[in-house]
Amino acid sequence: xxxxxxxxxxxxxxxxxxxxxxxxxxxxxxxxxxxxxxxxxxxxxxxxxxxxxxxxxxxxxxxxxxxxxxxxxxxxxxxxxxxxxxxxxxxxxxxxxxxxxxxxxxxxxxxxxxxxxxxxxxxxxxxxxxxxxxxxxxxxxxxxxxxxxxxxxxxxxxxxxxxxxxxxxxxxxxxxxxxxxxxxxxxxxxxxxxxxxxxxxxxxxxxxxxxxxxxxxxxxxxxxxxxxxxxxxxxxxxxxxxxxxxxxxxxxxxxxxxxxxxxxxxxxxxxxxxxxxxxxxxxxxxxxxxxxxxxxxxxxxxxxxxxxxxxxxxxxxxxxxxxxxxxxxxxxxxxxxxxxxxxxxxxxxxxxxxxxxxxxxxxxxxxxxxxxxxxxxxxxxxxxxxxxxxxxx
Numbered sequence: 001x002x003x004x005x006x007x008x009x010x011x012x013x014x015x016x017x018x019x020x021x022x023x024x025x026x027x028x029x030x031x032x033x034x035x036x037x038x039x040x041x042x043x044x045x046x047x048x049x050x051x052x053x054x055x056x057x058x059x060x061x062x063x064x065x066x067x068x069x070x071x072x073x074x075x076x077x078x079x080x081x082x083x084x085x086x087x088x089x090x091x092x093x094x095x096x097x098x099x100x101x102x103x104x105x106x107x108x109x110x111x112x113x114x115x116x117x118x119x120x121x122x123x124x125x126x127x128x129x130x131x132x133x134x135x136x137x138x139x140x141x142x143x144x145x146x147x148x149x150x151x152x153x154x155x156x157x158x159x160x161x162x163x164x165x166x167x168x169x170x171x172x173x174x175x176x177x178x179x180x181x182x183x184x185x186x187x188x189x190x191x192x193x194x195x196x197x198x199x200x201x202x203x204x205x206x207x208x209x210x211x212x213x214x215x216x217x218x219x220x221x222x223x224x225x226x227x228x229x230x231x232x233x234x235x236x237x238x239x240x241x242x243x244x245x246x247x248x249x250x251x252x253x254x255x256x257x258x259x260x261x262x263x264x265x266x267x268x269x270x271x272x273x274x275x276x277x278x279x280x281x282x283x284x285x286x287x288x289x290x291x292x293x294x295x296x297x298x299x300x301x302x303x304x305x306x307x308x309x310x311x312x313x314x315x316x317x318x319x320x321x322x323x324x325x326x327x328x329x330x331x332x333x334x335x336x337x338x339x340x341x342x343x344x345x346x347x348x349x350x351x352x353x354x355x356x357x358x359x360x361x362x363x364x365x366x367x368x369x370x371x372x373x374x375x376x377x378x379x380x381x382x383x384x385x386x387x388x389x390x391x392x393x
Contacts, residue, residue, distance in 0.1 A: 061077065125270075139257055
């Protein structure tokens with residue numbers, strides 16, 4: 001693996017660590033700052049704020065990277081992340097915590113630039129595998145983040161933010177000295193129109209052939225939110241799992257999925273084609289979800305987790321196919337739109353799935369996974385509408 005890819009994957013893993021780092025310590029931190037025990041509204045607001053900032057700024061950073069180059073936008077976002085975490089470490093008031101989380105969402109929107117960078121330096125036959133590695137590194141960071149936050153937070157509530165600042169600062173130095181530019185900037189001037197977050201979304205909405213891709217990204221991202229929202233509740237209600245078993249099941253799932261996405265998307269695309277790999281991923285996920293809905297013993301869940309993880313091979317294949325829908329000069333803007341769609345799912349899906357869970361909780365908690373199967377069923381007709389390649393300006 002070449003050095004630029006290592007730096008990009010490290011950047012993405014640190015972004016995921018930063019997302020997960022705050023979850024174990026957020027309730028205690030908010031109680032300390034607000035002097036209140038009822039912090040649930042603040043938690044929801046901070047999570048929504050983070051996702052909202054990514055929704056707004058991912059297309060903007062992507063478009064800026066097309067005009068200025070990928071490297072300067074990535075360096076600025078890494079520097080901003082390091083400064084933000086130091087601000088969070090010493091924020092004495094609630095509004096500063098919200099400001100810090102908003103900046104974290106802005107700098108975390110660099111996922112669109114990282115995706116565009118991978119597209120720039122990867123031949124078409126390499127993209128599915130590298131996007132799989134991208135997802136695996138993000139998953140690994142999301143596993144490391146909560147663990148690191150919990151362990152460090154036990155020593156000092158603000159320590160996780162200082163460590164995150166140091167990690168991002170180290171990655172900034174690494175990128176500054178070792179990350180080359182992946183493409184020549186297109187030379188267009190950066191005006192107010194470039195900074196308009198709605199402009200890339202309107203641009204994408206006019207391309208009818210990419211609408212199925214946008215909808216698929218939304219639906220796949222929405223299903224991922226279901227696990228985050230419902231897994232712990234369902235495990236407790238169905239199997240009377242405590243924190244250890246819930247954490248162990250989620251960790252095992254994350255590990256299986258990281259391995260599947262790191263090693264299988266490339267071979268799956270070569271064997272089945274991109275659309276075939278997407279369908280195979282949906283089939284594996286739906287089979288596992290149905291078994292989860294019907295399971296009456298906890299060991300069954302651990303037995304089907306490898307099958308469940310195979311559901312993740314479809315997303316790298318979809319990402320690979322998506323890169324061929326626009327010309328190279330617009331990859332940053334397009335990847336920004338895709339990241340924005342993912343953030344929109346992160347804002348809206350938790351409300352839908354949490355409401356659905358509480359409607360079935362008393363009678364049959366496992367029924368929540370059948371609602372996820374229904375969402376996957378909506379995606380199948382869209383897969384058939386995908387076009388292998390149609391680059392537009």
